[in-house]
Amino acid sequence: MKTPVKIRVNGTLRESEVEPRLLLVQFLREVCGLTGTHIGCETGVCGACTILVDGQAVKSCTMLAVQADGSEVTTVEGLSRNGKLHPVQEGFWECHGLQCGYCTPGMIMTAVHFLERNASPSRDEIRHALYGNLCRCTGYSHIIDAVEHAAKKGKT
Amino acid sequence: MYLTEELAAKGKVARGYVGRAMKRVEDPRLIKGIASYVDDLKIPGMLYAQFVRSPHAHAEIKSILTDGAKVLPGLVGIFTGADLNDKLGTIPCASPISGGRSPQHTVLAGKRVYFVGHPVAVVVAETRAIARDAVDLVDVDYEPLPAVMDPEKALQEDSALTHPELGTNVAFIWKLPAGDVDAAFKEADKVFKLRTVQPRVTPMAIEPRGCVASWHAGESSLTLWTSTQVPHLVRTLLPDLIRIPENKLRIVTPEVGGGFGSKLNLYAEEVVISHLAMRLERPVKWIEGRRENAATTIHGRDQVAESEIAIRNDGTVLAIRSKIIADVGSYCQLLTPAIPTLTGLMLCGCYKLKAVLAEVTGVHTNKMSTDAYRGAGRPEATYMIERIMDLVAGELGMDQVQVRLKNMPQPTEFPFNTATGLTYDSGNYQAALAKAQDLAEWPKLLQERETARKEGRLFGIGLSTYVEICALGPSKIMAAGGWEWGCVRIEISGKVTVITGATPHGQGQETSFAQIAADWLGIPMEDIVVLRGDTATAHFGRDTYGSRATALGGTAIVMSIEKIIEKAKKLAAALLNSKPEEIEFENGKFFVKGKLEETIEWGRLASEAYIAKNLPPGLEPGLEASSFFEPSNCTFPFGTHIVAVDVERDTGHVNILKYVAVDDCGKQVNPLLVEGQVQGGITQSLGTALMERTVYDESGQLLTGEFMDYAIPRAPDIPEYILGSTETPSPSNPLGVKGVGEAGTIGATPAIANAVIDALSPLGIRHLDLPFTPERVWRAMKEKEARS
Numbered sequence: 001m002k003t004p005v006k007i008r009v010n011g012t013l014r015e016s017e018v019e020p021r022l023l024l025v026q027f028l029r030e031v032c033g034l035t036g037t038h039i040g041c042e043t044g045v046c047g048a049c050t051i052l053v054d055g056q057a058v059k060s061c062t063m064l065a066v067q068a069d070g071s072e073v074t075t076v077e078g079l080s081r082n083g084k085l086h087p088v089q090e091g092f093w094e095c096h097g098l099q100c101g102y103c104t105p106g107m108i109m110t111a112v113h114f115l116e117r118n119a120s121p122s123r124d125e126i127r128h129a130l131y132g133n134l135c136r137c138t139g140y141s142h143i144i145d146a147v148e149h150a151a152k153k154g155k156t
Numbered sequence: 157m158y159l160t161e162e163l164a165a166k167g168k169v170a171r172g173y174v175g176r177a178m179k180r181v182e183d184p185r186l187i188k189g190i191a192s193y194v195d196d197l198k199i200p201g202m203l204y205a206q207f208v209r210s211p212h213a214h215a216e217i218k219s220i221l222t223d224g225a226k227v228l229p230g231l232v233g234i235f236t237g238a239d240l241n242d243k244l245g246t247i248p249c250a251s252p253i254s255g256g257r258s259p260q261h262t263v264l265a266g267k268r269v270y271f272v273g274h275p276v277a278v279v280v281a282e283t284r285a286i287a288r289d290a291v292d293l294v295d296v297d298y299e300p301l302p303a304v305m306d307p308e309k310a311l312q313e314d315s316a317l318t319h320p321e322l323g324t325n326v327a328f329i330w331k332l333p334a335g336d337v338d339a340a341f342k343e344a345d346k347v348f349k350l351r352t353v354q355p356r357v358t359p360m361a362i363e364p365r366g367c368v369a370s371w372h373a374g375e376s377s378l379t380l381w382t383s384t385q386v387p388h389l390v391r392t393l394l395p396d397l398i399r400i401p402e403n404k405l406r407i408v409t410p411e412v413g414g415g416f417g418s419k420l421n422l423y424a425e426e427v428v429i430s431h432l433a434m435r436l437e438r439p440v441k442w443i444e445g446r447r448e449n450a451a452t453t454i455h456g457r458d459q460v461a462e463s464e465i466a467i468r469n470d471g472t473v474l475a476i477r478s479k480i481i482a483d484v485g486s487y488c489q490l491l492t493p494a495i496p497t498l499t500g501l502m503l504c505g506c507y508k509l510k511a512v513l514a515e516v517t518g519v520h521t522n523k524m525s526t527d528a529y530r531g532a533g534r535p536e537a538t539y540m541i542e543r544i545m546d547l548v549a550g551e552l553g554m555d556q557v558q559v560r561l562k563n564m565p566q567p568t569e570f571p572f573n574t575a576t577g578l579t580y581d582s583g584n585y586q587a588a589l590a591k592a593q594d595l596a597e598w599p600k601l602l603q604e605r606e607t608a609r610k611e612g613r614l615f616g617i618g619l620s621t622y623v624e625i626c627a628l629g630p631s632k633i634m635a636a637g638g639w640e641w642g643c644v645r646i647e648i649s650g651k652v653t654v655i656t657g658a659t660p661h662g663q664g665q666e667t668s669f670a671q672i673a674a675d676w677l678g679i680p681m682e683d684i685v686v687l688r689g690d691t692a693t694a695h696f697g698r699d700t701y702g703s704r705a706t707a708l709g710g711t712a713i714v715m716s717i718e719k720i721i722e723k724a725k726k727l728a729a730a731l732l733n734s735k736p737e738e739i740e741f742e743n744g745k746f747f748v749k750g751k752l753e754e755t756i757e758w759g760r761l762a763s764e765a766y767i768a769k770n771l772p773p774g775l776e777p778g779l780e781a782s783s784f785f786e787p788s789n790c791t792f793p794f795g796t797h798i799v800a801v802d803v804e805r806d807t808g809h810v811n812i813l814k815y816v817a818v819d820d821c822g823k824q825v826n827p828l829l830v831e832g833q834v835q836g837g838i839t840q841s842l843g844t845a846l847m848e849r850t851v852y853d854e855s856g857q858l859l860t861g862e863f864m865d866y867a868i869p870r871a872p873d874i875p876e877y878i879l880g881s882t883e884t885p886s887p888s889n890p891l892g893v894k895g896v897g898e899a900g901t902i903g904a905t906p907a908i909a910n911a912v913i914d915a916l917s918p919l920g921i922r923h924l925d926l927p928f929t930p931e932r933v934w935r936a937m938k939e940k941e942a943r944s
Contacts, residue, residue, distance in 0.1 A: 019285065035196035036189015038413070040362045041446040045863035048362055076189035089187040093179055096828050099836065100662030101186030102363040102413030108187065123876075130871035134863065136362050136414050137662050139839030139900075140871040142832055 005069040009034065010078025018065045024058075025049040027065035028075055036076040036105045040134070047133030050106035051075050057113035059106075059132070076105035079112065087150040088112050097146030099137035107133045111147045121151055173671035173681055174891075177828035180667040181686075192410045194366040194383045199439040202368070203232055205429055206287040208277040208294045209448070210269035213303035213522040213856020214318070217267060217296060220277060225293035230282040232436065234294065235428075237264035237276070244431055245397035247424055247487070250635035251494035256328030256518070259319045261487045263397075263424040263431075269298070270318060270486035271522050272858050273451030278428055280440060303856035307483035307519040308460060318486060318520040327484050327518035328493050332500045335511025335575040340475035344466035348551060352543060353925040354536050356458035356483065356850040357843075358860065359529050360868055363413020364444035365453055367426050369433035377404040380430050385415040385661050387689060388697035389490075392636060393422045398430045409689040412661035416840070417528035418453045419661065420701045421490045450861045455850050456529020458483040459496060459536050465544050471554050471562040473544065475511040475575075476503055484518045485525035491532075492525055493518055494635075498533025498625070504574045505541035506585045506623040506794055507563035512575050522856045528701065530840055531901040534624045542620040542906035543923065546913070550922065556910070557593070560621050561586065571789075571887075580623065580792040581886050581894075584820070588882045589621055592796035592818040595880050601800055601814070609918060614803040615813075616915025620906040623794040626895030627888065628702035630787055640704065641696035642712030643782035644673060644720060648766040650759030652677060652684045655782075657697020658709030659689045663833070663897065665705055668825045672710050672891070676717040678744025679758060696784070703793070703895030706825055711889045712785040719781035727765055728756050730772040791886040791894035795819035797838075797907035803915045808934030810846055810912055817903060818880040822894035827881075830896050835877055837900020843869045844901075845908035849927050920944070 002017040009032055016031050023042075028034045028051070037060060040048035044062040051060045052074040079086040088111045091097065098104040107130065114121070114129040121129070126147045127140070135143060185191040222234040240263055247261040265276045276296055281287040302316035309315055310325040318325050341347060367382035378400060384390055387407040395402045412419065425442055433440045444453070463478040482496035500514030549559040565572045567584040574580065601617055608615030631638040641657035654673045656665060666686040674681040687693050698704075725739040728746035732739070738748050745755040761779065764770055768777040800814040817834060824830045847867040851859040860866035885892030905926065912928045913921060919940045924932070 021285070029196075033198075034189070035192070038193070038363070039195070040364070041863050043446065043862055043864055046362060046446075076187075080188060085184075085187070092187050093183045096179060096832050098183060098186055099664070099832060100361075100363065100414040101183075101191060101411060102193065102361075104186055105189045124872075127871040127874070134362060134868060134870065136360055136416065136840065136868065137836045138832060139835035139837070139877075140869075140874045141835045141839075141877055144871065 003066050005065055007068050007071055007073055009073045010075060020064065020066050022065045023061055024063040024065050024068050025060035028060065034075050034077050038102055038105060040103065045134070047110060048103050048106040050109040050133065052109060052113060057110050076108055079108070086112065087153040088115065088147065090153060091146035091150035095142050095145040095149050097138065097143045103133060103135045107135065107143055111150065115147070115151055115154060119151060119154060123148060173674045174825050176826065178667060178671065178826055179828070180664045181670060182664065182666045193363055193413055194368060194381050194410060195443045197368050197381055197410070199368065199370055202439040202441055203280050203282065203436065204284040204287045205278050205280045205432060205440050205442040206291045207275040207425065208279065208291050208296065210265065210272060210274040210276055212269055212298050212300050213272050214301040215269050215298035216301060217265060217269065217276065218299055219297045221295040224295060225279060225290040228286055228290050228293065230286040231290050232280040232282065234277055234279045234290065237262060237266050240264055240428065240431065241266060244427055247422060248393055248490065249488040249492060250490050252488070253328035253330050253493045256493065257322050257324060258327055258488045259322060263427050271524050272856055273448065273524065275424060278432070280432055280436065303522040305521055305852055305854060305856055307481050307521055310519050310521055311517070318522050325520050327488060327520050330497050330500070330516040332512065332514040332576060334577060335475065337475050337477060337511040337513040340511040341466045344474055345469040346467050346551065348465055348547065350463045350465065350544060350547060350923065352461045352463070352540050354457040354459045354539060355926055356526065357456050357529060357848045358450055358850045358866055359416045359418035359453065359456060360866065361414030361416060361418055364446060364449040365419060365423065365425065366443035367429050368439060368441045369430045370439040371433045371437055373437055377406065378430055378434060379406045379408060380426065381408045381410060382426055383412050383419060384409055385412065385419045385659065385701055386699040387659055387691055388657060388699050389636065390422055390426065391691045394427065394430065397427050398434065407691045409659055415661045416530040417456065417532055417701060420528050421454060446862050450866060451858050452524060454489055454527035455485065455524050456526060457536060458526050459499065461540055463540065465548070467548050469552065471548060471552055471559045473507055473509055473548060473563050475509055477513040478503060478540070480514060480516045482516055482518045483521050483523065483526060485521060485523040487525050489525040489527045492527050495526065495528055495533045499536040501576050501578060502534050502537035502625060503541060504576055505538060506621055507541065508565050509575045523852055530837065531898045532702070534898065534902045535841065535905055538620060538622045538902050539906045539909065542622065542910060546910045547923070556619060557589070560589065578625065579789055581789055581888050582884050583623065583792065583794050584882065584884050585621055585794055588794060588818045588820050589796040591880050591882055592798050592816050595818065595878050596798040596814060596816040608802065614805060614915040614918065616801050616911045616913065618907045618909065618911025618914055619796060619798045620903050620910065621796045622903040623792050624899060624902045625790050626703035626793055627707035627787060627791040628704050629790040637698055639784045639786045640698055640708035640712045641782065641784050642709055642716050644713060644716040644780065646720060646758055646762045646779035648762055650762045652679065653687060654684055654713055655687045655694050656709045656713065657694045657699065658705035659697060659699045660705065661700060663700065663705060664829045665709065668706060668829060669710060669713055671825055673713055673717065676714055677758065703897035707791055707886065707889050707891065707893045707895050708785050708787060710825065710891050710893065712783045714890055715783035715785055716781040719783065720779055724761050724779060726772060726775055727761055730770060731756055731764060787888050789888045791822065791888050793819065793821045793894040793896065793899050795899060795903055797903040799907045799911040801911040801915055803912065803933060805937065808930040808937060810928050810933065812875040815875045816878045817900065818882060819896065819899045819903065820882040820884050821896035821899060822886040823883060823892035824881070825893060831879060833896045834879060834900040837898060838877060838904040839869050839874055841901045841904030842873065842908060845905045845926060846928050
């Protein structure tokens with residue numbers, strides 16, 4: 001049995017009939033073909049699948065596609081505007097905030113949501129904001145630099 | 157700080173990329189979410205596979221019933237060991253120890269299963285969801301058998317056996333008698349003992365393993381996209397197992413989401429998926445889940461060592477006798493036996509020991525195999541020797557710095573031959589130590605400790621002065637070639653394509669190799685593309701592990717460029733009506749000696765080389781060269797890490813107050829990437845020191861099967877690292893680089909351990925083993941209190 005869903009993803013309305021058990025992350029990856037959102041654990045711990053649902057950072061492996069029916073979703077692919085990187089993306093590039101890049105989209109989405117709530121964070125606040133996103137390569141230091149860079153950039 | 161903007165301002169910079177902190181060429185696609193990892197691949201007609209895995213550590217398979225699953229619409233097939241094992245080769249171990257005994261490692265379980273997660277069957281279906289449903293409907297009847305879980309008890313005569321047919325749990329015994337150990341012990345003023353336990357840890361790359369295989373019936377060839385560190389090793393090993401010729405097999409590694417040694421292997425799943433694609437004549441994808449990753453991707457460390465240390469009263473460490481028990485798990489994977497032997501070889505650390513006797517016993521248990529995890533044998537050795545140094549200091553009432561200085565070779569003694577037979581290429585251990593002390597404000601730190609202790613606070617300072625072995629390595633010490641390959645092609649337009657065999661998985665070789673090539677060719681980096689990760693383009697390679705890529709892969713590129721320059725000089729001579737020996741090459745320009753007014757650049761040379769109308773007699777068209785770099789020796793990076801901690805008395809929680817690291821990885825190609833490697837390495841090691849431990853229960857159930865149960869460091873766990881470096885070039889390669897991928901991981905754990913134990917020393921605690929979780933530290937404190 002399939003259920004119809006309408007989800008606006010990065011500004012484009014996506015209508016589809018999905019199995020009720022289909023995870024939102026799978027909907028994005030398999031139905032929409034947006035593979036920037038990654039799967040690292042499927043238990044809501046690693047945060048690689050973080051996206052924005054109606055402006056809130058959400059781990060898309062802990063949500064069903066049918067639960068997102070009628071929502072506005074932003075994925076990492078939807079961040080840059082007119083070919084210009086989002087300040088958080090720029091920060092990650094400038095500060096070497098990524099190595100293998102697998103956790104990066106989730107990190108970026110968490111940071112985007114965080115900076116919307118706190119435009120001038122301390123380094124400690126950044127650390128705590130990233131608590132739910134695991135990275136095994138960078139040791140986080142450069143990621144914290146990247147978010148700090150984005151916060152400064154956002155102000156100018 | 158970053159060159160890209162500077163370049164635009166200044167115009168083309170000829171030399172000077174190497175040594176600069178530069179942001180990475182590979183990042184735009186990764187931060188935009190448009191890069192392709194294995195799970196992002198979609199091929200028309202692709203099927204999905206899932207493995208049925210053993211829930212038991214050791215059991216006999218009585219029956220496998222597949223009828224329930226077979227009725228699922230969309231199911232394509234279910235294959236058991238009986239269907240596949242006789243059609244496929246066994247999983248190879250590339251580093252067997254002579255006299256060792258290991259079982260045949262079939263791709264799927266035969267009559268028995270030997271660890272939780274052991275693949276028993278594979279199901280293939282039209283969708284991922286159907287494949288998962290089918291796994292639940294396969295009914296396997298197991299008769300559980302006693303599981304062998306404790307490697308020390310496994311050596312007792314009455315122990316159950318992991319593999320009953322072997323008649324023993326001993327996988328191998330490896331001995332390294334180096335120097336006259338007995339004489340050194342006779343010379344000693346004191347001998348003391350130390351037992352060290354290195355817990356098993358799980359690599360936990362954020363991207364699990366996975367692969368897609370596609371059979372091209374028309375050409376009878378197979379393409380395997382796989383998340384691996386070693387596509388070339390896979391291409392060397394896989395053909396025999398799936399019975400196709402090597403030249404019919406192409407391995408592609410798209411983006412790889414972290415490896416840390418855990419993807420330095422040929423895994424059963426890669427063999428099975430390749431076979432299924434051939435058998436079903438349809439592409440097949442398998443993506444590992446996190447629970448599968450924790451249970452069936454290799455684990456690291458897991459060594460217990462009983463050591464005796466011979467010292468003189470002046471602090472000289474004379475010799476070590478060490479019996480190391482390595483829990484290798486159920487099978488020996490690709491490099492399993494090599495890892496603990498590297499521990500033995502590096503046991504001297506950066507000290508002038510006279511003799512070492514290391515005896516490594518590899519023991520089979522009903523667990524996942526251990527193999528190379530970042531550092532691979534060196535963190536274990538460094539932990540032992542650096543704990544020993546602190547204990548020697550404690551034993552003799554010496555300062556922890558003085559005891560180290562007492563035993564280090566002087567900078568003038570390099571190349572330095574160790575008791576274990578290695579030749580350390582270059583080093584200045586004292587300089588790195590002094591710089592780290594400087595950065596740590598050492599006298600102030602000692603003062604802080606004194607004040608804290610007066611106030612009754614548990615404050616500790618720890619250091620490790622480590623040396624490691626990298627750039628593995630000369631072919632004579634490697635199982636299947638220790639060289640690296642590179643190719644440079646000046647395209648007809650003058651643009652440059654660099655191809656490396658040292659396949660990266662996050663290290664940034666597309667950037668660092670472009671920096672190297674741009675300097676050697678004298679052209680802007682923007683004109684260079686670095687290709688990697690496809691055996692159809694990178695024809696040869698030994699890949700990325702053991703911190704080898706820059707030292708070896710970078711050198712292969714430099715060698716290729718030198719060959720091209722030699723050829724280009726002949727062509728330039730013809731075009732400038734001169735002789736090749738009269739032609740000079742500088743900053744991307746060829747000219748007749750002293751005649752700078754007439755120069756030829758790569759663009760014109762390339763078009764002449766390929767259009768080939770003005771070639772001098774005997775000169776082949778084209779401007780391309782490839783090279784194999786065979787190093788004469790490994791490289792030996794080193795450094796000093798200094799850590800200050802305090803321990804909370806009520807909870808046992810360890811707070812890192814200060815972390816200083818000075819690493820010497822030889823010449824640095826891109827200091828920004830070096831910094832990233834060091835920070836990442838230290839953080840992984842901080843996990844090992846403070847939180848990580850792979851836990852199986854007595855029956856062999858894996859209790860740390862996912863991120864819910866297995867703690868890896870998170871952003872708030874990390875201190876602000878204070879990093880410095882010294883630069884002692886390696887004489888083993890023309891770039892002078894040593895390697896930095898594992899340094900942080902090797903230096904950090906013992907420094908943190910020494911700091912924690914120093915903090916606990918006022919309570920009379922002399923040694924405690926990893927990881928220093930609050931519970932373990934709290935229990936150790938309570939035990940001491942109860943006794944006193």
